[in-house]
Amino acid sequence: MLDAALRLCERDGYQQLTIKAIATEAGVGRQTVYRWWPDKAEILMEALVELAESLDLREPIDSGDTLSDVRALLSITYSLTQSITGQAIVGLMSDAQADPALSAKLQGKVIGPRRDALREILRRGVDRGEVSAAVSLDLVVDFAFGAMWYRLLSRHAPVNEELADKVADVVARLLAVEPSR
């Protein structure tokens, strides 16, 4: 049923996704869908969370090397958007603009945790003296995920492993501890 939702969402787009279609695709009565979720946003969110959990290694990322950690986290996150979830994520974010409850849930379950994870990695790096805090860490996080969103929305370039590498390089450059002297 969650699979059906994701499948149809990617095929037809978020706006065209219909509860009726999900039910039909899943070979289920419409009422049965309503029994479990109040609307299509909740369905997709649950589907996404489930998908995310199946991909993430649930063990926290902490290899000891900050840059490796950054690269790993971004790589996992970016790859999530490559499976079949682009339409769903963007659609949900769009709906969340006018729906504080949905917005809160997305923040709490999808956006926030990843943001926190990246910041925590950087924080650890600073604490260990591996990286400087010359640039606001929050801004660095904005860059790392911002590049992803911008490409997801605009689609001028893919969101893939290569991007993760490049972003990690730039982070390294930005937060290098006093390269000279």
Next chain:
Amino acid sequence: MLDAALRLCERDGYQQLTIKAIATEAGVGRQTVYRWWPDKAEILMEALVELAESLDLREPIDSGDTLSDVRALLSITYSLTQSITGQAIVGLMSDAQADPALSAKLQGKVIGPRRDALREILRRGVDRGEVSAAVSLDLVVDFAFGAMWYRLLSRHAPVNEELADKVADVVARLLAVEPSR
């Protein structure tokens, strides 16, 4: 009519925006809306473009100082999202995921030109030797606009003048021509 569309979109959200509501708000027949635009996406896009043109200094940004130019462009662009257009832009981008025609129009009229303008500014800076090309300019552009999109979608922080300043600073840092020698 365009005003009515933007107003309602910001008040109720993109998804809740209805052609009927636009017509009513504008004190106009429904058919009159359909006469001029095929759907609500086109209405909002025209409204946005009009709004953008009214705010942009149409003269190209070229003060001679690359960082000033970057700061100016970002400042203008960011401020656009602060007026009444956040919901509209995000909603349009979301719809564009499943609508290549809309996607192309958005790229051509809204997204692309700004991206090109920023890259051109950086390019000029490189040519003049003001800034290095140590980091891929495309990636720098992704950062500058990505931070904006990320904050627009996630709303963990405002998209304002201060952000423009900070981003410009980071760009300066990233593209500094050999600080040491």
Next chain:
Amino acid sequence: MLDAALRLCERDGYQQLTIKAIATEAGVGRQTVYRWWPDKAEILMEALVELAESLDLREPIDSGDTLSDVRALLSITYSLTQSITGQAIVGLMSDAQADPALSAKLQGKVIGPRRDALREILRRGVDRGEVSAAVSLDLVVDFAFGAMWYRLLSRHAPVNEELADKVADVVARLLAVEPSR
């Protein structure tokens, strides 16, 4: 719902009758009307047939006396037009001019059966020698129902019991078996 249709049709006229109005009057969603009938003609036809069946004694008319039978059939038929159905019948017939399917249905369910019933009554009379076939029975039938239609359309005189009596008298006169000799 059928009641609502007949009520509104008589009050506002066939042309002014609207599916929307029927739905509202019946306290029902518009789609519910469309679920059961394809258009207003079918609704009214079903309403008429139902009404006709509720009024007609379904037992065939056969008292043994031809003229009594004629009078009885005409009386019942004429009275149908007096209840609330004048507008509906005429409107349907008008629409049927340009709609062969509707025309066929009206013939089959409303017009034809009554025509056949009257002709059968006369036929029986001829067979029993009660009446002559001096005048084409078809033409007599045309007169009996024609007078009704003419008055319904033109409304220069009512279509009532009295008309039934008079028409029966004329039929008697026309089909009298050799008054002289």
Next chain:
Amino acid sequence: MLDAALRLCERDGYQQLTIKAIATEAGVGRQTVYRWWPDKAEILMEALVELAESLDLREPIDSGDTLSDVRALLSITYSLTQSITGQAIVGLMSDAQADPALSAKLQGKVIGPRRDALREILRRGVDRGEVSAAVSLDLVVDFAFGAMWYRLLSRHAPVNEELADKVADVVARLLAVEPSR
């Protein structure tokens, strides 16, 4: 323009006839139609009256022989319905059911005059002793035109010269002056 109206009405039916279509067919602006007639009923009525006047010999029918006169009047009247006017007449009559003004005009210009003409012919016959008034003349008139309307609406038989002959024969039979004595 009147021609265009009649043409389209016969082709597509009264209900499907549209002011827009008339204007287009006549190669004229829509406003120009409205300048001359308030609605399509008036257009068609004028078209019908014009057509009727072009066909009727305007000289009154009075050959001296009542039956010939009856036959002549019916023949002319019936033939009118055979040209291109069936849809129009029936549609107008239907609309007139709910529109007293239209009803009055139709009575005054189309229905009434013919009714009066036939009654006058019969009246003359009675006065001259050619025919008896054994049966209410009004009823005879109802039969003569009623048969026409019934066939026009129901279309089980044509409305033609032959019908005129037959009706005249029956009228003769009904109003015969004492055949025996």
Next chain:
DNA sequence: CAATAATCGAGACGGTACGTCTTGTCTTCCT
């Protein structure tokens, strides 16, 4: 003979019904 006026085509306007679609709620009927 030029200006001025009337007339017309074209078509935009605010309305409103059409017939279709989906929503979220509610039976009903089968297993």
Next chain:
DNA sequence: AGGAAGACAAGACGTACCGTCTCGATTATTG
């Protein structure tokens, strides 16, 4: 008892036509 099937009221969709209202262009009329 639980679920598929689907009816229900509601309301937006995009289309068509209504009757009113400007617009220019093209004729006529007039000074």
